[in-house]
Amino acid sequence: MNFLNAVVVGFKEIWAHKFRSVLTMLGIILGVSSLVGMSALVKGMENGMKEALVAIGGLEKVRLDENDIPAYQRYMADQAVGCTMNDVYALQKSAPLIRMVTPEMRMRDVTITRNGKYFNPFVFVGTWPNALEMNQHVVEYGRMFNEIDDEMARNVCVIGTETRDALWGTPEDLGYELNPVGQRITIKHQPFTIIGMFQHYESERERKVRELAKEKPVEPVRTNSPARSKGWGKRGSSYVYTLKNSTVYIPLNTMWVKFRSTAGSNNIPDARLSALSVKVADVETLEQAIQQAHNVLMHTHKGIEDFAFQTQEDWAENINRAIRNARISGGIIAAISLLVGGIGIMNIMLASITERIREIGIRKAIGASFMDIFIQILVESVVIAIIGGAAGLLTSLGLVRLLGVLSPTDNTPQITVNALLIAFAFSVGVGILAGLVPAFKAARLDPIQALRYE
Amino acid sequence: MALIEVRNVSKIYHLGGEEIRALDDLSLDIDGGEFIAIIGPSGSGKSTLMHILGCLDSPSKGTIRLDGTMIEKATPHQLSRIRNQKIGFVFQFFNLLPKLNVLQNVELPMIYSGLSGRERRERSMQALKLVGLENRANHRPMQISGGQQQRVAIARALVNNPKIIFADEPTGNLDSNTGDAILELFRQLSREGRTIALVTHDPEIAAVTPRRIEIRDGKIARQVDARLAGLDRQPRLANPLTQAT
Known part of the structure; x- marks a missing residue:
């Protein structure tokens, strides 16, 4: 089975379970948008600090x-x-x-x-x-x-x-x-x-x-006490x-x-x-x-x-340290939510292959190899992650705007292209990781057992 | 050289410390173009034999040569290639994928052999025409009758031009009329020169085939070959046995 076919089959499978797939993607969407939002906040903070650095000379x-x-x-x-x-x-x-x-x-x-x-x-x-x-x-x-x-x-x-x-x-x-x-x-x-x-x-x-x-x-503020x-x-x-x-x-x-x-x-x-x-x-x-x-x-x-x-280098170094700390802690929190999204994908893929044991048996009986099944399940999980990641990028744009509206007095959060790329790459990576175990489980199924499965 | 040569094959299962010999030192030849029935009561080992011959399972002992390949030495990947290219399966429960339509079901084996979309379509339509279902191509399996589903399964088994077709109780889930029609389809395919192995517990169904192998306790209990007795209803000019008589 070539790669394109696997992608088409993956899309069909997702389309066949729309609601379930959307729920699964939600985890990735939230993870990606929180990652982008976090980095935009930190970037805004950094801009504010750099501004202050310029102000002192x-x-x-x-x-x-x-x-x-x-x-x-x-x-x-x-x-x-x-x-x-x-x-x-x-x-x-x-x-x-x-x-x-x-x-x-x-x-x-x-x-x-x-x-x-x-x-x-x-x-x-x-x-x-x-x-x-x-x-x-x-x-x-x-x-x-x-x-x-x-x-x-x-x-x-x-x-x-x-x-x-x-x-x-x-x-x-x-x-x-x-x-x-x-x-x-x-x-x-x-x-x-x-x-x-x-x-x-x-x-x-x-x-x-x-x-x-x-x-x-x-x-006008009226107070009786002296200022x-x-x-x-x-x-x-x-x-x-x-x-x-x-x-x-x-x-x-x-x-x-x-x-x-x-x-x-x-x-x-x-x-x-x-x-x-x-x-x-x-x-x-x-x-x-x-x-x-x-x-x-x-x-x-x-x-x-x-x-x-x-x-002023000490000052600049302090800024960089503060930014790095904010980035790391924010990144860890966002990565955890992305990880939770990945676990959601893995969970749903495991449920999905249990549901499709017979189908996998049939596919194996008519000549699907280990790699064919492995790639099919993996591609499915990655497709979910990619769609979720892309949707997450879109929602992150809204999220960052919302952050700007909610706290208009703070430094304006700023989305960077790097943050978008990294968040998307992370979501794809999470999709691959989440798909590995289910794909391996599915591909290793014994065709005779799978065909008998009711 | 026979299409399939089975030599001293045993299959041993271990169930709770107890040794179960599903196949016991069994040897068998199947020639190209043969129409053969493997019969036996349930538990006799006939399904195990079919699984081993169909490269779904591997023997514990013995050797099997399928079309020149020693399959007990093949890797899982090679076995999946053999299943894809040289073997067609027809199951009792049809085993079509309910999410795909009839045409897509028939196309499935060719997806794994990497044919182009256009060629897949053409060959699937040909196979569907052969079983008389070309006007049901866009139906879902659930929308057609059991007999039609089995025909689709046969079309799927045929579509990659396999060396041999294994049919496991192909009429077991059908009423007798449709069952007869399916058997007639197999006979027709046999006349066209295809190699077919029918696995069944029903001697009546086995009666349609010229050669019958009866399996009991993992051994060949009895072999009947109508051709040897000159009772072959289908003269086979290519078969040296028939030429001799």
């Missing part, structure tokens, strides 16, 4: 922080210079693998006030204009300060939306998007002019929440974006002249930078670039290793 950004001096250099601790502008100029001149250097002078516990309202920005740094590109900021209103603002140490600042929201109110509260450019605020008792505001950074998920909320009529600060995680938004939104940048020289030069211990101004961000020319040569920067900095630091590089 991408892989090519490397931060240089102060670090504990290694034990063998401890005796030179009082010689350590820390990160200074010397490092910045040295890196610009001598480290060609590094494309961009941004110094950061940070100040903590800063309070911004205006009209009796106050705000504590998470990031309050004096920096260069190129911080805009370094940290992937986008100015929505006004402009970033420029070299002249920096040179003249002007009292200008560029703020994130959190500052605006705290001092004037969120767009949701006000009912319109307020443009704070040109407004005066007070930072640590110094008057500052806002010359620019970044756009509102949010994950895909937050954007969806906001859009959904926009469609609903606004209901309480809810910390950095307010509005349920993710940490990375909230931090980015509560950024306030001022020119580096302004920071130095207006704040730092008077704030050192023992009245000695502290000229050290709190951090230094560099961008490598190419992620491929990240290792070499860091090595190069390290060599340069060892000179400017008098050979004392009081600094460390923080790459």
Whole structure:
């Protein structure tokens, strides 16, 4: 019997028991669609995490922080210079693998006030204009300060939306998007002019929440108790974006002249930078670039290793690990349901061959060999699995859409071609595995016994 | 050389430690073109003999040569080829597949011999014409009478042009009139030169064949050969025995 004939016979057999076959396929359909749905969810998660990774500056950004001096250099601790502008100029001149250097002078516990309202920005740094590109900021209103603002140490600042929201109110509260450019605020008792505001950074998920909320009529929340600060995680938004939104940048020289030069211990101004961000020319040569920067900095630091590089690779690795875990656990659950579908097929094929013992006997008596019967039963089981798998792919499209509708605030699940192919291949594999035992049992039947079977 | 040569064949079953000799040192020749009846009461071993001759079963001892092939040495796959190409079976309960129509039932052996769809159709229609059922090709087995079902089974047995046809109680499930018609069909096929072995317990049915072998307790109890007595109603010019008389 050739293969095509076996397929035709398989289809006829399935068609003869439509209801039973559909029930059997249901297991495979559910298994395949849960496999595809699972992978689409994980893919959506991955997209959200990658988005967050880009928001904090991408892989090519490397931060240089102060670090504990290694034990063998401890005796030179009082010689350590820390990160200074010397490092910045040295890196610009001598480290060609590094494309961009941004110094950061940070100040903590800063309070911004205006009209009796106050705000504590998470990031309050004096920096260069190129911080805009370094940290992937986008100015929505006004402009970033420029070299002249920096040179003249002007009292200008560029703020994130959190500052605006705290001092004037969120767009949701006000009912319109307020443009704070040109407004005066007070930072640590110094008057500052806002010359620019970044756009509102949010994950895909937050954007969806906001859009959904926009469609609903606004209901003002009335509370009798005083408003309480809810910390950095307010509005349920993710940490990375909230931090980015509560950024306030001022020119580096302004920071130095207006704040730092008077704030050192023992009245000695502290000229050290709190951090230094560099961008490598190419992620491929990240290792070499860091090595190069390290060599340069060892000179400017008098050979004392009081600094460390923080790459985003750990972050990326964490993302990959989380994705891998989600994929494995989701895959196992979906594979189990597919396995259950396969057991359903095997069960029904076993019942079917018991029902057809006589038919198998007749077929053997008129010349069907072991392989003929084996292939016939196997093909039948595979045909069920293939139809079920194809139907499962179709339902998975619906399932993924349903998931998107059920939780519109989550990352959009995304179906990949790979997931479809793998799920389909799995269903076919399960069909083959499930058919092996029944096919073997059927093919091994003794024709005389089978013919006598009633 | 005979079509089938059976030499000292025994078939031994073991049932609960007890040894049952279904066939006991049996030897037999069947020539091409013969019409032969194997008779015996139930339990005599005639069905076992037919199963062994029909390559459904293998002997415990002895040798069988079918059309030049030693079948006790053949692999299961070779046996299935032999059943497919050289042997046709007609059973008491017809054994048609109820899900297939008459034509598809007749086509079945050719599916396993790998013929093309068109050739299968042509040869099946020919075989159906031979048994007079060409206008029932699209009926289901359940929609036609028992006698017609048996004719379909005979068409199926014929369709691959086998060397020998085994018929196991072919009239056992039919009333006497239809049974006679089926026997007449076998006689007609025999006249056309086919080799047919009829297995039955009924001496009356066996009476239509020129040669009868009676089996008792796994041994040949009696052989009657009408040709030897010159009583053969069907002169067979090719048979040296008939030429001698």
